[in-house]
Amino acid sequence: MKFKLSIEQRIVLIAISITGFLILLGILSPDEKTRIGVISNAFILLAFMLILPFVFIRYQREKAIREMEEKMPLFLRDLVESISSGVPFHQAIVMSSKLDYGELSREIKKMANQISWGMPVNKVLDQFIERVKSSKKLFMALKILRESYLTGGEIISTLNSVADNLTQLNEIEKERKSILNQYVVLIYAIVFVFVAILVAINKLMLPIFQATQAPGGEILGFKSPCEDNPTFVCVVFSLPAQYIFGVANPTSIGGYYISIFFYMSTIIAIACGMVIGEITERSIFSGLKHSLILTIAVWGVLLLLKVLNFIGV
Numbered sequence: 001m002k003f004k005l006s007i008e009q010r011i012v013l014i015a016i017s018i019t020g021f022l023i024l025l026g027i028l029s030p031d032e033k034t035r036i037g038v039i040s041n042a043f044i045l046l047a048f049m050l051i052l053p054f055v056f057i058r059y060q061r062e063k064a065i066r067e068m069e070e071k072m073p074l075f076l077r078d079l080v081e082s083i084s085s086g087v088p089f090h091q092a093i094v095m096s097s098k099l100d101y102g103e104l105s106r107e108i109k110k111m112a113n114q115i116s117w118g119m120p121v122n123k124v125l126d127q128f129i130e131r132v133k134s135s136k137k138l139f140m141a142l143k144i145l146r147e148s149y150l151t152g153g154e155i156i157s158t159l160n161s162v163a164d165n166l167t168q169l170n171e172i173e174k175e176r177k178s179i180l181n182q183y184v185v186l187i188y189a190i191v192f193v194f195v196a197i198l199v200a201i202n203k204l205m206l207p208i209f210q211a212t213q214a215p216g217g218e219i220l221g222f223k224s225p226c227e228d229n230p231t232f233v234c235v236v237f238s239l240p241a242q243y244i245f246g247v248a249n250p251t252s253i254g255g256y257y258i259s260i261f262f263y264m265s266t267i268i269a270i271a272c273g274m275v276i277g278e279i280t281e282r283s284i285f286s287g288l289k290h291s292l293i294l295t296i297a298v299w300g301v302l303l304l305l306k307v308l309n310f311i312g313v
Contacts (some may be wrong), residue, residue: 001249002150011053045309058285067171068104068107069166075104083159097112121149141166191272195298245262266295273291
């Protein structure tokens with residue numbers, strides 16, 4: 001029996017194999033710090049190898065579903081034209097497989113191949129419905145199409161009605177997106193206003209938080225939680241202050257807040273991008289492209305401000 005792995009299973013298998021190899025290297029390392037560093041980085045790498053590919057695959061699938069929803073009315077109207085000219089329903093599907101419907105063409109060609117192999121049309125439609133069941137519009141449209149074919153009703157009028165309804169839904173969806181575009185601009189502005197506030201805090205408040213020397217020689221001021229206890233978490237936490245903003249003492253109160261500002265800006269950028277995807281396309285995964293744009297933009301602004309000496313201690 002031939003065993004075939006799905007894309008997701010292959011990703012998990014590769015990620016676990018690489019992580020296991022790195023953990024083994026860490027265990028065999030004679031130096032304790034190197035061993036801990038390699039093992040911890042292996043688990044971080046595992047998280048990225050599992051999260052990023054799955055997010056990308058999910059986004060590509062949702063993008064394909066949206067394109068199929070847009071092309072489905074055109075496909076149904078082509079079926080109507082073929083059936084109106086006297087072509088049987090199953091043959092109309094085969095003829096439509098030669099036309100270009102974008103992502104939908106792949107599914108139509110699959111149905112045409114199944115019909116040419118002698119599979120009943122109702123089973124072909126059942127499998128198509130199962131493959132696109134994540135889309136409510138496609139699911140309901142194909143269900144109606146299947147029932148109309150099985151009951152032998154007015155299939156031409158049914159197809160026309162379904163095509164018209166899908167077209168109206170697609171137009172409403174486009175109108176909704178155009179109305180919500182102003183909120184997209186507003187959320188983008190909120191992210192950069194947030195960054196501006198952090199920069200202002202950095203310039204005005206950090207000098208107050210930093211230690212100063214009183215006339216009697218006593219050191220006054222605040223200390224960061226990591227200054228006297230440089231644990232592994234603190235070392236990881238202070239990486240932006242050390243390698244991005246060039247803070248001499250990344251565990252000091254200045255480096256501590258610089259790192260907080262960096263992580264806060266990144267989290268805000270990612271979260272706002274997901275909110276944009278939810279309000280415009282009703283999908284958090286679709287908002288990841290906005291999250292990526294906002295994150296790169298925020299990092300670019302912070303690096304520019306560092307070069308101009310507007311941020312950093």
